[in-house]
Amino acid sequence: MALPVHLPTRQNCPMPTSAQPLAPPKLSAPQKALRKLGLVRDIDLALHLPLRYEDETRIVRLRDARHGDLVQVEAEVTHSEVSFRPRRQLLVTLFDGSDQCVLRFFNFYPSQQKQMAVGARLRVRGEVRGGLTGWTMMHPVVRAAGGDLPASLTPVYSTVAALPQAYLRKAVLAGLARADLSETIAQPCLDQVNQLASWGLRDALTFLHLPTPDVSLSQLEDRTHPAWHRLKAEELLAQQLSQFEARREREHLRAPPLVAARGGLHEKLLSVLPFGLTGAQRRVGEEIARDLSHVQPMHRLLQGDVGSGKTVVAALAAAIAIDAGWQCALMAPTEILAEQHFAKLAEWLSPLLQERGQRVAWLTGSQKKKARGEMLALIASGEAALIVGTHAVIQEQVSFFKLGLAVIDEQHRFGVQQRLDLRKKTAGSGGEAREPHLLMMSATPIPRTLAMSYYADLDVSTLDELPPGRTPVVTKLVAAHRRDEVIERIRSQITQGRQVYWVCPLIEESEALDLRNATETHDELAAALPGVAIGLLHSRMPTADKKQVMAKFTSGETLVLVSTTVIEVGVDVPNASLMVIEHAERFGLSQLHQLRGRVGRGSAASACILLYEAPEGGRLSESARARLKAMVETSDGFEIARRDLDIRGPGEFMGARQSGAALLRFADLTEDADLLAWAQQAAPLMLTRYPNLARLHIERWLGGKAEYLKA
Numbered sequence: 001m002a003l004p005v006h007l008p009t010r011q012n013c014p015m016p017t018s019a020q021p022l023a024p025p026k027l028s029a030p031q032k033a034l035r036k037l038g039l040v041r042d043i044d045l046a047l048h049l050p051l052r053y054e055d056e057t058r059i060v061r062l063r064d065a066r067h068g069d070l071v072q073v074e075a076e077v078t079h080s081e082v083s084f085r086p087r088r089q090l091l092v093t094l095f096d097g098s099d100q101c102v103l104r105f106f107n108f109y110p111s112q113q114k115q116m117a118v119g120a121r122l123r124v125r126g127e128v129r130g131g132l133t134g135w136t137m138m139h140p141v142v143r144a145a146g147g148d149l150p151a152s153l154t155p156v157y158s159t160v161a162a163l164p165q166a167y168l169r170k171a172v173l174a175g176l177a178r179a180d181l182s183e184t185i186a187q188p189c190l191d192q193v194n195q196l197a198s199w200g201l202r203d204a205l206t207f208l209h210l211p212t213p214d215v216s217l218s219q220l221e222d223r224t225h226p227a228w229h230r231l232k233a234e235e236l237l238a239q240q241l242s243q244f245e246a247r248r249e250r251e252h253l254r255a256p257p258l259v260a261a262r263g264g265l266h267e268k269l270l271s272v273l274p275f276g277l278t279g280a281q282r283r284v285g286e287e288i289a290r291d292l293s294h295v296q297p298m299h300r301l302l303q304g305d306v307g308s309g310k311t312v313v314a315a316l317a318a319a320i321a322i323d324a325g326w327q328c329a330l331m332a333p334t335e336i337l338a339e340q341h342f343a344k345l346a347e348w349l350s351p352l353l354q355e356r357g358q359r360v361a362w363l364t365g366s367q368k369k370k371a372r373g374e375m376l377a378l379i380a381s382g383e384a385a386l387i388v389g390t391h392a393v394i395q396e397q398v399s400f401f402k403l404g405l406a407v408i409d410e411q412h413r414f415g416v417q418q419r420l421d422l423r424k425k426t427a428g429s430g431g432e433a434r435e436p437h438l439l440m441m442s443a444t445p446i447p448r449t450l451a452m453s454y455y456a457d458l459d460v461s462t463l464d465e466l467p468p469g470r471t472p473v474v475t476k477l478v479a480a481h482r483r484d485e486v487i488e489r490i491r492s493q494i495t496q497g498r499q500v501y502w503v504c505p506l507i508e509e510s511e512a513l514d515l516r517n518a519t520e521t522h523d524e525l526a527a528a529l530p531g532v533a534i535g536l537l538h539s540r541m542p543t544a545d546k547k548q549v550m551a552k553f554t555s556g557e558t559l560v561l562v563s564t565t566v567i568e569v570g571v572d573v574p575n576a577s578l579m580v581i582e583h584a585e586r587f588g589l590s591q592l593h594q595l596r597g598r599v600g601r602g603s604a605a606s607a608c609i610l611l612y613e614a615p616e617g618g619r620l621s622e623s624a625r626a627r628l629k630a631m632v633e634t635s636d637g638f639e640i641a642r643r644d645l646d647i648r649g650p651g652e653f654m655g656a657r658q659s660g661a662a663l664l665r666f667a668d669l670t671e672d673a674d675l676l677a678w679a680q681q682a683a684p685l686m687l688t689r690y691p692n693l694a695r696l697h698i699e700r701w702l703g704g705k706a707e708y709l710k711a
Ligand code: ADP
Pocket: 275, 276, 277, 278, 281, 304, 305, 306, 307, 308, 309, 310, 311, 312, 443, 467, 468, 570, 572, 601
């Protein structure tokens, strides 16, 4: 007998080891689709949970079916015909020994007709309808009767066109089988939650992909089954671990300690301010001063409603940094806002800095090359102690002499990458690498549940008090057809020496249309209010023109400012007492709130008028109504934020922070508050006592995305 000889075949022939690189394997369409859905690693596949389930485990007798049930029956074809009334259709009658049912097909192939010939035994799955006139099913799934019934419910996954359900199902179950799902939660942590230990991750996932038919579907759907609990607990723990880890990593980083000296620059600044600080500003200022004095970099979010006076808090922090011999950079999302900061900070700080031979620098993308070069030199030499600008501040060419503190205004308008870039601007040159302290400011308060989860690695200071002398803004909803009354109101405000904003919505699809809109409104108001100086501010205007328009309004030369949402942030004109927002239903809630914050800054009674218009022939959408209602009912920024979260859900609320980051997919911060509290307790324990498990857990759940949660 011949011995088997192994001849080199295409399969087992060793790969050529020549220098020629191997072409990357070509991906099939479904493979590409998997990748697009982010289903790359085995664990990604295992965590791709079904949208719903179909029950193919049972054969139902027709007599026991109820109208509307999705059932599977086995029956024999007793009659088959193609009918032409009311239109061409195939009608197939089945009898399963208990009752009969007519299958109806409007589209069918000859092969199907053959499959369903009289006498054939079929297994049919579909929704039964009817009753009195007998059962019918439209376009059911049909195959030959017999064969094994599956032991579990059939999962149905969310997918895309290029990825057939059957392919995806196979891939997911294969991923589940291969994935490393060893226990990563330490026993003492498991023991703290009921049933957590008895449902391991593998058990939970296997169950959720292939539930046994006896399970209550409602428990699966409302996510209250213990398998769901396990999954949510895992997810929340991963999130908390990554946040706690970020915090611990920061503890190992070094920043220059910036200690506020007695009689130092910040005290001098306080003495030249035209007002005294509010209690909240004092408290927050102390929190920041304490952070700055530490050798760990500060990572603090200063949240305070529009008009709560965040700028002066930032100025005081800058003064401490400068006094300690370091530079401070302040970055704002738009040029107009940066300009306003520059004007204000220069007014307060320039005279004081001058005495020390220092100054405030201005940096923006639209700057002339020469001016920019001068600024860069000032920044590099350290003569510029405070640098104010747009994102130009973090560009590569900018090299600081000794950056000790970075302030980001309206932080949510910056991308994650920009914040990471800023942190990479190391403080000082040479010696050990040090990070600048980081102060982020936001007028959009973060609701508590979000703060506890997504922002757990941040320290948060809150300005919960407005400066004195503010008058509450009265908010009114006015239908668009009452525009004339609104114009009358503008007239009366102007007669009283007040100023008015009129905001037109930005039309995303068409900047040209958007400009026309604002221009038309401008002309309309000019015609209605002869002799009144009216400015027009539009996002497409050259920066220099924008500045001019803004300056005229600030000085009171123009009395009405028509603008697209460029005035959204930061603008400060205390004499303005009326804000009109056209098509208010198109704005987001926090945007409306920010716009409204532009008035009510002086002592005059102020109002905000929300002009709304339902789309032609329709009604305002549910969420538009909820937004307008919230605006009328409250002016409390925290309440607004809470309602905004309700209306939009955390995904959108988080804005830039979640881009590319792991948002919670399974847990719900409101419903799973208990599990969140558990995860917050468990995370530090895991990190100190079970660091290996913790690392595995983070890697499994977040993969490469953890970085984003730390920015
Ligand atoms: P925001 O928090 O929205 O950035 P700003 O810093 O622009 O608010 O402050 C709004 C206005 O209130 C500015 O004109 C500022 O000078 C003024 N302001 C800030 N703090 C006080 C205070 N303690 N007393 C009086 N006015 C203040």
